[in-house]
Amino acid sequence: MSIVGKSEIRVDAYDKATGRTKYYEDRMPPDALYVRIRHSEIAHGIVRSVDTTEAEKIKGVVKVLTCFDAPEIDFPTAGHPWSMDPEHQDVADRRLLNTHVRYYGDDVAVVIAEDEVAAMQGVRAIKVEYDPLPFVLDPQKAMEDGAPQLHEAYEHNILKHTSIRKGDYENAIRESGLIRVEGWYETPTVQHCHIENHGCFAYEENGRITVVSSTQIPHIVRRVVGQAIGRPWADVQIIKPYIGGGFGNKQDALYEPLCAWCSTQVGGRPVRIDCSREETFVSNRVRHAIRFHITSWIRKDGSMAARKVDLFSNQGAYASHGHSIVAKAMGSFPQLYPCDNMECDAYTVYTNLPAAGAMRGYGMPQASFANDSNIEECAHAIGMDPVEYRNRYIMPQGFEDGFSKNVNYYDSHRECLEKGKELIDYDRKVREFANDKGPIRRGIGCASFWYNTAVWPIALETSSNRMLLNLDGTVTMQCGETEIGQGADTAFSQMAAEAIGLKSYRDVHVVSCQDTDVTPTGLGAYASRQTYVAGFSIRQTAELLKQKIFAYANKLTRQSVDNMEVRDGNVVRKSDGKVLISLSELAMTAQYNQQDSEHITAESTFTIKNNAYSFGCTFAEVEVDIPMCKVTVKNIVNVHDCGNLINPALAEAQVHGGMSMAIGYGLSEQLLFDPKTGRPLNNNLLDYKLSTVLDHPDLEAAFIENPEPTSVFGTKALGEPPACSGAPAIRNAIYNATGVALYKLPMNPHNLFAAFTEAGLIRDPWQEG
Amino acid sequence: MSQYKLIRCTINGKEVERMIDVRASLTDLLRNDFHLTSVKKGCEVGECGACNVLIDGECYNSCIYLAAWADGKNIRTLESLTGPNGELSDIQQAFLEEAAIQCGFCTPGFIMTAVEILETGKLYTRDELRKLLSGHLCRCTGYENILNAVEKTMKRRLGMPTE
Numbered sequence: 001m002s003i004v005g006k007s008e009i010r011v012d013a014y015d016k017a018t019g020r021t022k023y024y025e026d027r028m029p030p031d032a033l034y035v036r037i038r039h040s041e042i043a044h045g046i047v048r049s050v051d052t053t054e055a056e057k058i059k060g061v062v063k064v065l066t067c068f069d070a071p072e073i074d075f076p077t078a079g080h081p082w083s084m085d086p087e088h089q090d091v092a093d094r095r096l097l098n099t100h101v102r103y104y105g106d107d108v109a110v111v112i113a114e115d116e117v118a119a120m121q122g123v124r125a126i127k128v129e130y131d132p133l134p135f136v137l138d139p140q141k142a143m144e145d146g147a148p149q150l151h152e153a154y155e156h157n158i159l160k161h162t163s164i165r166k167g168d169y170e171n172a173i174r175e176s177g178l179i180r181v182e183g184w185y186e187t188p189t190v191q192h193c194h195i196e197n198h199g200c201f202a203y204e205e206n207g208r209i210t211v212v213s214s215t216q217i218p219h220i221v222r223r224v225v226g227q228a229i230g231r232p233w234a235d236v237q238i239i240k241p242y243i244g245g246g247f248g249n250k251q252d253a254l255y256e257p258l259c260a261w262c263s264t265q266v267g268g269r270p271v272r273i274d275c276s277r278e279e280t281f282v283s284n285r286v287r288h289a290i291r292f293h294i295t296s297w298i299r300k301d302g303s304m305a306a307r308k309v310d311l312f313s314n315q316g317a318y319a320s321h322g323h324s325i326v327a328k329a330m331g332s333f334p335q336l337y338p339c340d341n342m343e344c345d346a347y348t349v350y351t352n353l354p355a356a357g358a359m360r361g362y363g364m365p366q367a368s369f370a371n372d373s374n375i376e377e378c379a380h381a382i383g384m385d386p387v388e389y390r391n392r393y394i395m396p397q398g399f400e401d402g403f404s405k406n407v408n409y410y411d412s413h414r415e416c417l418e419k420g421k422e423l424i425d426y427d428r429k430v431r432e433f434a435n436d437k438g439p440i441r442r443g444i445g446c447a448s449f450w451y452n453t454a455v456w457p458i459a460l461e462t463s464s465n466r467m468l469l470n471l472d473g474t475v476t477m478q479c480g481e482t483e484i485g486q487g488a489d490t491a492f493s494q495m496a497a498e499a500i501g502l503k504s505y506r507d508v509h510v511v512s513c514q515d516t517d518v519t520p521t522g523l524g525a526y527a528s529r530q531t532y533v534a535g536f537s538i539r540q541t542a543e544l545l546k547q548k549i550f551a552y553a554n555k556l557t558r559q560s561v562d563n564m565e566v567r568d569g570n571v572v573r574k575s576d577g578k579v580l581i582s583l584s585e586l587a588m589t590a591q592y593n594q595q596d597s598e599h600i601t602a603e604s605t606f607t608i609k610n611n612a613y614s615f616g617c618t619f620a621e622v623e624v625d626i627p628m629c630k631v632t633v634k635n636i637v638n639v640h641d642c643g644n645l646i647n648p649a650l651a652e653a654q655v656h657g658g659m660s661m662a663i664g665y666g667l668s669e670q671l672l673f674d675p676k677t678g679r680p681l682n683n684n685l686l687d688y689k690l691s692t693v694l695d696h697p698d699l700e701a702a703f704i705e706n707p708e709p710t711s712v713f714g715t716k717a718l719g720e721p722p723a724c725s726g727a728p729a730i731r732n733a734i735y736n737a738t739g740v741a742l743y744k745l746p747m748n749p750h751n752l753f754a755a756f757t758e759a760g761l762i763r764d765p766w767q768e769g
Numbered sequence: 770m771s772q773y774k775l776i777r778c779t780i781n782g783k784e785v786e787r788m789i790d791v792r793a794s795l796t797d798l799l800r801n802d803f804h805l806t807s808v809k810k811g812c813e814v815g816e817c818g819a820c821n822v823l824i825d826g827e828c829y830n831s832c833i834y835l836a837a838w839a840d841g842k843n844i845r846t847l848e849s850l851t852g853p854n855g856e857l858s859d860i861q862q863a864f865l866e867e868a869a870i871q872c873g874f875c876t877p878g879f880i881m882t883a884v885e886i887l888e889t890g891k892l893y894t895r896d897e898l899r900k901l902l903s904g905h906l907c908r909c910t911g912y913e914n915i916l917n918a919v920e921k922t923m924k925r926r927l928g929m930p931t932e
Contacts, residue, residue: 009865016873017861019807019847023874026806117792193908195811195819195874244809244874245908277812485872485909649868653914657871660911685816685906693912694903 003505004498004713007649010490011510012242012483021242024199024214025274032201032270033062035262036119037255038109038126039283040101043352043678044135044148047099050109051127058125060118063266066109066126067097070261075228078321079217079251079358081460081523088459091159091319093151096228096258101130102150102317103352104678105282112262112271135678139291139312139349150317150350157350159315160323166334167341172306178297181378185292185370186744188670189314191284192359193690194485196244197275198284202259204268210237211256216246216484217524218514221253228257229264236260240514246484247661248358249285251526252320281683285357286671288325288348289314292370302382302389306341309333309370313348313356313363320357323348324458329363335401336450337375337393352678354671358526360658364451364724365665369745372447372728377741385430386732387421387446394448395615404452404611410706412615412641413448419702420446420639424619433737439626442634443737446619447728453612453717454529461529461608463537464520467496467545469600471591473569473584474507475500475545479537480522481530483512486719487650491531492538494646495713499542501566502583520603528614528717531646535712536606544602552590552598553581610710614717616640618662618729624737626761629752631667631734633697638722641704644714648703651718655701658722664691666727670746689748776840780805781849795831795839796820799846807847807877811906818905821878822846828885828904847877850884859925860887863918871909879905883919892927895920 015021052064076090083089097107111122134148141147142157150157200213209231215221218240226233243250255273262271275284293310313326323346330346361368379389390413397411421427426444433442454461468476477496483489489512493505502508511519523529550561553571557580564571570579571586581589590598621635638655645651668689672681682688701722707714727745734752735741740759744751757764777786780803787802796813799805799822808831811817815833822831823845850858857865860883870876879902886893886901893901898919899912907915921931 007868010868010870012873013865013870014857016870016876017857017864017880018851018855019805019877021873022806023809025810193906194872195817195906195908196809196872197811243872244811245872247908277814277816485874487871653868653871653910656911656913657909658911661908684814685812686814690906690908692903692906693899693916696912699911699913 003494004646005644006647008490008494008505008647010487010650011493012489012512023196023242023244024201024212027212027241028201028272029203029270032272033112033114033266034116034119035110035112035259035271035273036123037107038123038128040104040106040108042101042130042132043104045101045130045132047101047108048129048131054125055111055122058118058122060114061111061122062114063112064109064122064126065262065265067099070095070097071230073228073230075224075257076319077224077253079220079524079526082223083459091322093319096261103354104680105354106317107258107283110258110262112266135352137351137353137673137675137678139314139347139351142349142351143347150352154350159319159348159350161345161347162323162327164330164334164342164344169306169308169341169343172341173297175305177300178305179381181296181298181374181381183294183374183377183743185294185373187290187366187369188745189289189353190287190665190669191281191671191688192247192249194245194247194249197277197280198250198254199272199274200256200259201270201272202263203270204263208235208237209260209263210239211260212239212241213256214243214250215240215256216250216482216526218482218516219480219521220524221256222516224253225257225260229261238516240482242512243484246525247360248526251358251524252285254284277685278683281671281688282354282680285320286316286354287359288356288363288366290326290329290363290366294370294374296374296378298378298381300382302378302384302393304337304339304393307339309344311346313346314353315348315350316353316355317350318355320355325363329367332364332367332450333371336371336395336448338395338399353673360661361720361723362527364449365662365727368447368449368724369728369731372725373731376732376735387417387426390417390448404457406452406611406613408613409709410641412704412706415704416615416617416639416641417446417448419704420617420619420637423637423700423702424621424635426619429621436737440623441626441737442621442623443733443735444619444621445729445732445736446617447725447732448617449615449721449724451528451614451717451721451724453532453614454608455527456608456611461533462523462605463533463608464522464605465537465541466520466603467541467601469545469549469583469587471584471587473582473587474509475502476509476511478511478519479534480514480520480524481534482514482525484525486654487647488525488530490650491646492534495535495538496542499539500545503568507569528719528721531715532612532711532717533608535715536608537604539712540606541602541604544604545600548600548602549583549586552600553586556581556586556589612708612710612716614642614721616721616725618725620726620729620733622730622733622737624734626738626756629749629756631730631747633663633730635697636726637700637702639702639704640718640721641706642718642721643708643711643716644705645703646713646715651703652701654718655722656699659699659726660691660696661723662726663696663730665745666730666747668746668748774837776837778839778841779843781845789836791837793836795822795834795836798836798839799831805846805848809874809877811874818878819875821881821905823881823885826885826888828882847880860884860918860922863922867914867918867921869910869914869918875905875907879915883922886919887923887926893923
């Protein structure tokens, strides 16, 4: 392979560096009307009335629509492939506008106006009267008898409860001499914070409706818009331009259905919805806050005799991706540190908070924090070095998961741990830091993570691809997998150039913009699946394209198709390498041949019936200022086995971004809500502490390239994995530095103050009186 | 006070005049009237840095800078860096080569702050560069390669080795 595996410059980098790349707002029709949303100002209640009189009087206001005007259609929003089995379809609990408001920020009414100022004035002029209901913000409180009920069909607000039973837990814990290592681990609500807020615009054309949206999943959004507004799915066209990041928030139908409906209410005129940052934080999606209760029973040698894990996932007000996130989190426990006797129970529970959906890692940053914190305590309990403990008890080579059929073909975990250890100079630092006894102490820690690539066998995995041979011998390619900033288009270009036999990845023109009217159906960017799944359809379609090329070349050269291959953009005779015809000459001849004209194209769909493990770890070195309750990350290294790298420079960049997100998750990020009202308190980028460049040390990414046997290009998940193990590695480094085990993210001064006070490291004069 | 006002300013080297809504931000003016799409909106309250432009050589979040204040000013956006035949400036090229671009939404703002830094002609330490770039938020890159691109361009301009 010569093109795959090289650090090529991104295909979209030039346009992005010059500012000419068009995002949804840069494609806005100049006559688009502004839709602005009136959000609920209570956490739970019934809308008694909406008075639109004053709003309608405002100059420029075209129409005001309320929850009493919206169709009574319940629809699902999750960016999952449709399931033909009703049992496996996503929960349809959403309406365009709501009379029963379930969180502070729910959608009650909209104002459609000629300009933004009028739309916003209109929103303020609407008078909403509510019958407030009691509300609940905590998942375990929401499960109690008598708790406020959010959705009628879900008793005790439990959206779903699933379990894992393995061996005999109750019997196993009777073994004598077991050490019990127990803890509650708590993760916060955080938000994706892509720099481009979600937005979209919609209009009708020839009786059909078009939505141009900042989304990761155009084909899925087409289905959801059709469902939500009660139109045949094929009546809907979704266009996805370049987007300014997504991280899972845009793996959901957000405001596309409402935008489409608003257009239909003003005669199909173009309308736009542009979320403000404040709305993005609250009225899009957030990461599930999950609380874990882990009880591990270990023997004196550290081996795990039995383990019990309870997971309580805060779903917020609507199902969105629902239970699949905590189910994935739970599924990692029996695999990452295998144990013969396990009882796991996962609950997804509705509360009166913003709806939680997909976010980079899909439950794994949460699970990794809980699991690798508990594992760290297990190591401490028997006095074993934590890396050594992991090396002994982490998923071994050859481990096979019965459900996904995934196999740990190599000794990935241990290889990653060993490399991480070496890169951060672990052994020396452990010895050196042990001497720190003063107010400022250094520490080092690590954490591993478990991840899957793609969603098979839980859901459909499919990838479609179309290739057109251009007259200059280049190839135009369309795929349903989307570029959302991660560099997918570049990886696809490299894979296609390699599979066809072109000279350069620049000879493949990926049509970056998906248009569901013309783009072959694909499912979009999620589950770290795209490079893996697109690989199958790219290879298959390239083979079909080459068959057509060879068939035409045979007519022109009379050489055997079996003795042909494409090399550097030419059809060559395999046996001696002689150039038979260049692709450009072949394409020109085929296109303009008066007797036998052919536009050489190929298209195919590949159904993927595989999945692949993707593993790695983080090592972090911290300096803890105990009196200041402040943690500084001094060094951090991520090591990944994501198979073969398609583009090492982009892979490294992808890891940096995930590490940054993990540092924020560990140390500073948390969306706060007023416990008395459910009102969001810091839904802006000033008060929500996203890491800046000042909050990081240099980020180091390293790889173990074990080729994935199931993958065409030997590659597997890298999109989400970098965000998984950073927070627990920092947590374990703080533990190493101070001896204080932390159980709650973020590990900000506020939470450290409480923990250090409790541990007696600092004194709280106010408590002492 | 009238709601509209005539302003004259220089945008990317060209003298222009426009009637502006006194409530409009400079972001609105640049995007809507001059189609300078490099000026991005990420928060519209001066938190993220995506709308950053140079005004008389100094960086400002154009979302919290009124269009009315631009009267008499010299404004530069990312579009000004690209040559007449599409040639990239050194800092843009460095962003390409260092893989410092992902979704691209924060990129224009970062590059314009880099221009401000580079135009001082000073040598900054990596930590100083961090401080100078800290007014920008990026969720894709972890800032690592952005910092590398700026540092390398700074050193190249000063004739220093970059490795």
